[in-house]
Amino acid sequence: MKKYITYNKKTTTKILSLLLVSAVGFTSLQPAFASQRKSQAQDAKRAAENNLNSVNNNISSITNRQQELQREINALDAELVELLVNMDILSDELDTKEQQIEQANKDLKAAQKEENDQYERMKNRICSMYMRGDNSVLEALLGASSMSDFLNRVNYYNAVYDYDREQLEVYKETKQQVIDLKSQLLTEQSEMEEMQENYKLQEADLKTMVAQKESTMDDFDSQLSQAKILAAEYKETIQQQNQIIRDEEEKERLAREAAERAAREAAAAAEQAAREAAERAQAQAEAEARQRAAAQAQAQQSASGSSSSSAGSGTPSANSPSTGSSSSGSTSSGNSSSGSSAGTSTPSAPAVSPSGATGSDVISYATQFIGNPYVWGGTSLTNGADCSGFVMSVYAHFGYSLPHSSAAQAGCGRGVSYSEAQPGDIICYSGHVALYMGGGRIVGAQSSRTGITTANATYRTIIAVRRIIN
Numbered sequence: 102m103k104k105y106i107t108y109n110k111k112t113t114t115k116i117l118s119l120l121l122v123s124a125v126g127f128t129s130l131q132p133a134f135a136s137q138r139k140s141q142a143q144d145a146k147r148a149a150e151n152n153l154n155s156v157n158n159n160i161s162s163i164t165n166r167q168q169e170l171q172r173e174i175n176a177l178d179a180e181l182v183e184l185l186v187n188m189d190i191l192s193d194e195l196d197t198k199e200q201q202i203e204q205a206n207k208d209l210k211a212a213q214k215e216e217n218d219q220y221e222r223m224k225n226r227i228c229s230m231y232m233r234g235d236n237s238v239l240e241a242l243l244g245a246s247s248m249s250d251f252l253n254r255v256n257y258y259n260a261v262y263d264y265d266r267e268q269l270e271v272y273k274e275t276k277q278q279v280i281d282l283k284s285q286l287l288t289e290q291s292e293m294e295e296m297q298e299n300y301k302l303q304e305a306d307l308k309t310m311v312a313q314k315e316s317t318m319d320d321f322d323s324q325l326s327q328a329k330i331l332a333a334e335y336k337e338t339i340q341q342q343n344q345i346i347r348d349e350e351e352k353e354r355l356a357r358e359a360a361e362r363a364a365r366e367a368a369a370a371a372e373q374a375a376r377e378a379a380e381r382a383q384a385q386a387e388a389e390a391r392q393r394a395a396a397q398a399q400a401q402q403s404a405s406g407s408s409s410s411s412a413g414s415g416t417p418s419a420n421s422p423s424t425g426s427s428s429s430g431s432t433s434s435g436n437s438s439s440g441s442s443a444g445t446s447t448p449s450a451p452a453v454s455p456s457g458a459t460g461s462d463v464i465s466y467a468t469q470f471i472g473n474p475y476v477w478g479g480t481s482l483t484n485g486a487d488c489s490g491f492v493m494s495v496y497a498h499f500g501y502s503l504p505h506s507s508a509a510q511a512g513c514g515r516g517v518s519y520s521e522a523q524p525g526d527i528i529c530y531s532g533h534v535a536l537y538m539g540g541g542r543i544v545g546a547q548s549s550r551t552g553i554t555t556a557n558a559t560y561r562t563i564i565a566v567r568r569i570i571n
Contacts, residue, residue, distance in 0.1 A: 139349035146342035153335035160328045167321045174314050181307045183508055188300045190531035191293060194561055198290045205283040212276040289560050292548040296532060299477060458499045460525020460570050464538050467495045473553045475546045480505065482553075488534050491546040491553060492527055495536065501569055507534045514569040519558075522566050528558055529565040537566070 476485025482494050489507045496503050503513055511529040522528070526537040535545030535556070543558045 136349075136353070139346055139353075142342045142345040142349065146339055146346065149335045149338040149342065153332060153339065156328050156332045156335060160325060160332065163321050163325045163328065167318060167325070170314055170318055170321065174311060174318070177307055177311050177314070181304065181311065184300060184303055184307065184532075187532035188297065188304070190562065191297055191300065194531070195290065195293050195297065198286055198293060202283060202286045202290065205279055205286055209276065209279040209283060212279050216273065216276055285557075285560075288551065289556075291550060293561075295548045295550065300532065458570060460523050460568075463495060463499060463525035463570065464536060464544065466498055467491075467536050467544050468538070468555075470553050471544065471555065475549045475552045477549070486546050486553070488546045492534050492536060496569060499570075503569075507532055510534050511565045511567065514567040517566050517568050519563055519566050522558075523568070525568075525570055527567040527569065528563055529567060530561045531564060533561070 470482045470491075473483055474485040475487065476490075477487050478490070479485040479487055480490035480494050482491065486494060489505055489510055492510060493503045493505050503510055507529065510527055511534070513527070517523075517526065519528075522537045524537060524539045528535050528537050528543050533545075535543040535547075535558075537558060538544050538555065541558050542555055544553070544555045546553050547556060
């Protein structure tokens, strides 16, 4: 009896296990195919994300380079505008110089004419006085009524002669002054024309640089446009793969729920089958026990006839097996991101002037280099410098760090009026600078024709006076 019950329990357990295995196997078969597609979508998504990160980094790099390039273009545009303004000012100054030269030519012709007229008048008087013969002069002198009259006549002839000589010298001096003025004006005009040519070269260079940078900017725009197209494609790919992953995860979720539901139903069915089998076994055992008891009682009655027997029966017990199943799953995900930032700074420290340095010291040092050559863009006081390079190098000797640009030097130090100018101050013109010597004179690198020389401070329009020392 016990062996039968045990056999039924084992059979029931096997049936329950078989049902559970079948349910799990059925539910795990479908996710296997879905998992492969999800894995492929995740791989495609990771590849698209890596490509998108690369393209975004490229976009960021292009954008930064565009911004830097735009700053350079803006600076060049500002420099070009300043150069054009200086060219306009210089053109006006050249017109003024031409008018001054024209006036000097007129003054020179007038002086030459006056000299010639004076010379002719003097010749006529000499001819009148001396070339008519000694007798006329002698008669004029002897015709004096007294010694006083005689001396007066002698003094008269001497005064006329001295006057003629004096007037002739005056007009010669005037003529020489006009010649010198014309020469100075021609020199200044030549320097300004040379500066105008330099401006034109600078203008051409600046326009070329701006055109090159604008071409580079256009190329950056094309690269940026292509990069944005790629980024949009990668974003679309990522979205598509995300949708696939969501669809597959939804399928997995539904499959898990179906598997869990099937497992629960199988477990319930197995438990119900086991319970029913146990109940049938219990009923059958009880029936068999009753039959055996009845047969035994009948046999005893037949054997003894008078004796009575009693039979006992036991109540078998059945245990219903319990089964349980557990499933566990784990998911893991990981992502990584990286970022970088860079920054550069260029510190600058102002130079400190030695104690005791004066503007006169600056001029004393600067005048040592008079006669040395002018070299556009140069900074050597001996081998050649341009106007701003000369001022920069002179002040560098005294510990000052000035920029190599006439426009930038016009903003250094503090501004004073020309009437307050002192030796060592920077006299600023349109596109040109020099050092004030005092007495209305300047020293500086003027032009390739004159080199480092001195000049009149007001030979051009002064736009600023900057004091560096004190």
